[in-house]
Amino acid sequence: MKFGNYRKLLPKIVVGLLIALIFILPVFTTSLVTLSKFVQIGFWAIAAMGFMLIMRTGQISLGQATFMGLGGYTSAVFMVKFGLPFWPGFFMAGIVAGLVALAVGVVAVRAGPIAFSIITLALAEIMRIIAVSWEPVTNGSKGLVITPPTHIMLGNFEINFATSAVPNYYFIVILVAITALIFWQIDRGRLGGIFRVIAVNPTLAEHQGIPLTKFKVLAFTVAAVFTGFAGSFYAHFLGVMSPDMYGLWQSIQALMMGIVGGISSLVAGPIVGAAVLNSLSDILSRLPVYSIKPTLFGAIVLLVLLFLPKGTGLIDLWRIFWSKVYKEKPITTDNTH
Amino acid sequence: MPLLELKGVTKLFGKLAALEDIDLCVQEGEVLGICGPNGSGKTTLINVISGYYRPNRGTVYLEGKKISGLRPDQVTARGIARTFQSNMCFHRATVLQSMLIGSFLQDKTNEWQAFFETKTYKERRKKIAAEVLETLKLLDLTNEANMPAAGLPHGHQRIFGMAMALMTNPNVLLLDEPTTGMNHNEAVFVVDQIKKINERGITVILIEHNMKVLLDAATRAVVLNFGTKIAEGKPREVMKNHDVIEAYLGTETV
Numbered sequence: 277m278k279f280g281n282y283r284k285l286l287p288k289i290v291v292g293l294l295i296a297l298i299f300i301l302p303v304f305t306t307s308l309v310t311l312s313k314f315v316q317i318g319f320w321a322i323a324a325m326g327f328m329l330i331m332r333t334g335q336i337s338l339g340q341a342t343f344m345g346l347g348g349y350t351s352a353v354f355m356v357k358f359g360l361p362f363w364p365g366f367f368m369a370g371i372v373a374g375l376v377a378l379a380v381g382v383v384a385v386r387a388g389p390i391a392f393s394i395i396t397l398a399l400a401e402i403m404r405i406i407a408v409s410w411e412p413v414t415n416g417s418k419g420l421v422i423t424p425p426t427h428i429m430l431g432n433f434e435i436n437f438a439t440s441a442v443p444n445y446y447f448i449v450i451l452v453a454i455t456a457l458i459f460w461q462i463d464r465g466r467l468g469g470i471f472r473v474i475a476v477n478p479t480l481a482e483h484q485g486i487p488l489t490k491f492k493v494l495a496f497t498v499a500a501v502f503t504g505f506a507g508s509f510y511a512h513f514l515g516v517m518s519p520d521m522y523g524l525w526q527s528i529q530a531l532m533m534g535i536v537g538g539i540s541s542l543v544a545g546p547i548v549g550a551a552v553l554n555s556l557s558d559i560l561s562r563l564p565v566y567s568i569k570p571t572l573f574g575a576i577v578l579l580v581l582l583f584l585p586k587g588t589g590l591i592d593l594w595r596i597f598w599s600k601v602y603k604e605k606p607i608t609t610d611n612t613h
Numbered sequence: 614m615p616l617l618e619l620k621g622v623t624k625l626f627g628k629l630a631a632l633e634d635i636d637l638c639v640q641e642g643e644v645l646g647i648c649g650p651n652g653s654g655k656t657t658l659i660n661v662i663s664g665y666y667r668p669n670r671g672t673v674y675l676e677g678k679k680i681s682g683l684r685p686d687q688v689t690a691r692g693i694a695r696t697f698q699s700n701m702c703f704h705r706a707t708v709l710q711s712m713l714i715g716s717f718l719q720d721k722t723n724e725w726q727a728f729f730e731t732k733t734y735k736e737r738r739k740k741i742a743a744e745v746l747e748t749l750k751l752l753d754l755t756n757e758a759n760m761p762a763a764g765l766p767h768g769h770q771r772i773f774g775m776a777m778a779l780m781t782n783p784n785v786l787l788l789d790e791p792t793t794g795m796n797h798n799e800a801v802f803v804v805d806q807i808k809k810i811n812e813r814g815i816t817v818i819l820i821e822h823n824m825k826v827l828l829d830a831a832t833r834a835v836v837l838n839f840g841t842k843i844a845e846g847k848p849r850e851v852m853k854n855h856d857v858i859e860a861y862l863g864t865e866t867v
Contacts, residue, residue, distance in 0.1 A: 319750040358784050469714045473703050480701040483663060485689035485718035494724070 287598050289308035298449060302442045311441035316515055317547075317554045319344075322506035323453050323526075324538020324546030327498030329459060331534065332468070332542065334435045334475030335389050341522035342403045343373040343500040347507025351393035352420040352517040353413055362391040366508045373504025377497045385492035400527055407519035422511065444513050445607030451509060454542045455502045462498070463542045465561025471495055529553070536580050545591040552590060553577075614677055616641040616786055616816055617662070617693075622671035622681075624657050624840075631657040633840040635671070639785070644807065644817040646848055648824070648833030650860055653837040655820045656698055659787045662818075663695045664688035675700065675785075690718055694783035696774040698790050698820075702762035708773060709758045716780040719744065745780065752776050752806060768799045775806065776780045785816045792826050804830045836860065 302311065323340055330337045350372045351365030384395040408416050414420065462468055470491055473481045482488055511517045537549025556576060560569040584592070615638040624632040631653045639645050647655050660666045663672055664685040673681040680688055719741055720727075728732040749755045752772050757765055762773055767770045771791055778786055788807070792800040800823060807830045811817050821827045827834060827848055834851045836844040838860040844851045851857060 286761065461728060465730065466714075466720070467724060469710070470717070473706070473711075473714050476704045476706075477701060479665075479685075480697070480777070482685040483665075483689055483695055483697075484715040484777065485686050487684070487686045 282567070287594075305441065306442055308441045308537050311445040313554070313558070315441075315444050315510075317551050318452045318549035319510045319513075320533055321452050321547040323530040324537065325455060325459050325543060326503040326529040327537070328534040328537075328542050328546050329462070329471075329495050329499045329530055329553050331539065332463070332471040332475060333492045334478070335385065335392045335492060336531070337402035337499075338393045338502055338524070338527050340396075340499075341524070341526040342396070342400045343377065343503035344510070344526060345400075345407065345519075345522035346373045346500075346576070347504030347516075348511030348517045348521070349407060349414060349420070350504070351508035352368045352422055352511050355422055355512075356420050357413065362512065367503065369508030370501045370504045373507070374497050374501040377500030378493060381493040382489070385489055385496065397524070397527070398425055400522070400524065404453045404519050404523060406443065414519070417519055419516055419521075421513050422517065430437055440567055447509060448513075451505060452547070453586040455505075456547070458502075460543050465467070467491075467494075468542075476510050532577050535587070536577060536589055538584075538591040539549050539587035541589070542589045547582035548590050548594075615639055616676060617818075618674040618677075619658075619662070619826075620672050620674070622658075622661060622668045622673065623838050624654075624666055625669045631655065632661065632668070632838045635837075635840075635842055637835065637842070639816060639818060641816055642811070642814065643832045644811050644819060644830055646827040646834040647820045647821065647837065649836065649837035649843075652839075652858075654840040655837055656789055657840075658837070659695055659789050659818070659820060663787060679740060689781050692782070692784035694778035694781045694785070695787035696771075696778050696789055696791060697774070698762075700767065700770040701774060701777075702770065704763055706762060707759050708749070708754060708762050708765070709745065711762050711773075712748070712780050713738075713741065715777045716741045716745060718781050729850065736866060739795055748776050748779050751809070752779075753802070764821060768795050771795065772806070775803075775810075779810070783815060785818065786810060786858055787818045787820075790822060791819070792821065792823050800826055809822075828852070 286360075298314075303315070305311070318559075322342060326343070327337060327340050347369035350369040351362070354360045354365030354368055355362070355412075380395065380399055384392045408417050410416075457538060470481075470486055473484075474486065474488055474491055478488055507522075533549035533553050534546050535549070536553060537545030537547070539545070553573075555570070557573060560572050563569065563572075580589070617637075617639040619635050619637040620675055622632055622635040622637075623630060635654075635658065637658075647658065649655055657666065661668050661681070664680070664687065665682050668681050671681070674677055675691055675693065678691075680691060681695075683691075688804060703714070706714070720737055722731070722734045722737050745757075746755070749758055752774060752775060754769065754772060757769055757773075762770070765773060771793070774786065775786075775791060780790075789805070790805050797801065804826055807817055807819065817828070817830075819831055820828075831848050832847065834844075834848040835842055836854070836857050838856075843856045844854045846854075
């Protein structure tokens with residue numbers, strides 16, 4: 277085999293090994309603390325992917341917390357109030373989040389990109405107020421406690437979430453994998469092209485016969501459905517659902533993970549962004565002065581944006597790294613498409 | 614019945630009437646030239662027909678059906694394509710990629726078929742790719758197919774705009790100054806292409822500053838001034854019209 281074949285293969289082998297490592301991680305550790313971190317990263321990775329899918333169409337959603345919360349509440353209410361098992365609540369979470377996104381999206385995307393951001397921002401706040409005041413369903417600010425043992429039945433096979441962290445871990449890994457595969461397929465196909473074109477030149481896209489509203493709403497809805505699924509699972513994982521769990525900060529976090537990961541990438545970028553920012557947030561939490569955490573967090577994100585401008589993110593560092601290894605011209609966001 | 618008909622179309626920007634009470638009939642198969650001094654409302658007229666602007670008063674009919682008030686994508690879907698006065702492209706996309714996405718209307722498969730890349734979808738894409746290559750060949754852009762559209766020289770970008778419009782499979786093609794900034798040879802090439810497009814049964818509305826292009830390409834001409842129609846008829850006769858000369862050159866009273 278020639279050297280030229282290795283240079284394309286080596287990065288792929290490294291990525292493959294990393295993915296394999298994620299799947300066999302519980303062999304090495306079953307510690308609740310470690311695996312919980314990964315569950316958290318997985319949840320945020322899906323939220324960030326959702327944000328990036330919306331951003332593909334040139335819109336910035338400042339209300340992704342809405343769909344995390346909607347997903348969580350829907351499945352919590354189904355389980356606690358109606359006594360239903362996990363799966364109906366889980367799928368309803370996606371459906372409810374999707375329907376709300378559809379209804380709001382139809383209005384919001386027509387208002388233009390800046391108004392879209394403001395409307396989504398307001399939506400998250402409206403949802404929080406509903407969660408606080410609709411006491412018969414949501415228990416108000418006390419929140420809902422999803423009593424363990426919560427378990428999932430897959431046929432006759434029972435996964436019990438209360439006894440070990442491992443099922444939780446695998447659930448989120450598979451959920452992230454499915455979401456990533458679907459988003460990747462969307463991004464590489466016709467839909468991905470249409471999304472990009474709408475963002476880049478809406479006027480021309482519209483005059484080519486592409487209905488802008490339809491596709492913008494589609495991106496918003498698909499993102500909401502998967503964020504809803506993630507939110508549903510995460511509520512079960514944490515065992516509680518309360519109104520103050522999801523607010524502006526959570527929406528912004530999804531945004532930052534997407535941006536820091538790199539805007540050229542819809543799947544890998546958000547996953548890397550979620551992993552890095554989550555770990556960073558953990559490290560900063562250990563600092564003795566608690567209140568300094570958001571400041572430092574913001575400062576680090578600003579540094580990334582300053583030193584990696586034009587939407588280049590951490591995922592692009594990966595490409596730049598390999599091009600440095602092989603002394604090639606680095607591939608940046610400017611010439612990837 | 615005329616193919617495209619405008620009845621009393623008025624477009625106001627604040628108190629300024631960019632178009633005032635325009636009545637216009639476009640017959641199937643003709644090349645209608647529209648000219649007029651700067652600010653006379655030529656581009657506004659195209660923007661109103663293509664659905665980019667809604668007229669304040671009046672109606673646009675295509676084959677007897679009202680199309681004013683529709684969104685641009687709906688108007689395009691009914692068979693009216695347009696080019697733009699400024700060069701428009703999808704940043705970062707190559708000519709080929711842009712045109713593949715631009716042929717959205719010819720791709721009758723739905724999003725599920727596209728997502729799962731079904732056999733129908735793949736066959737459809739193959740057909741579209743063949744069509745794109747044919748259009749590129751027709752407009753002599755084959756060598757530029759894999760270049761980023763934004764990086765093309767000006768003349769090629771103008772022609773690329775026409776290629777994009779053709780990918781929507783139009784019955785009516787609105788060309789907004791296709792030869793601006795072109796040298797003589799390029800302009801002659803564009804005129805030939807307009808004639809070829811017209812021979813394929815596509816009705817063309819051509820906005821043009823360059824009188825030579827207008828005289829060569831158009832079968833009928835309309836002159837606008839301050840948002841009103843001041844002359845209409847055969848291009849050569851219109852050019853001799855007293856009002857038209859006055860609009861372009863002013864009166865002798867100074």
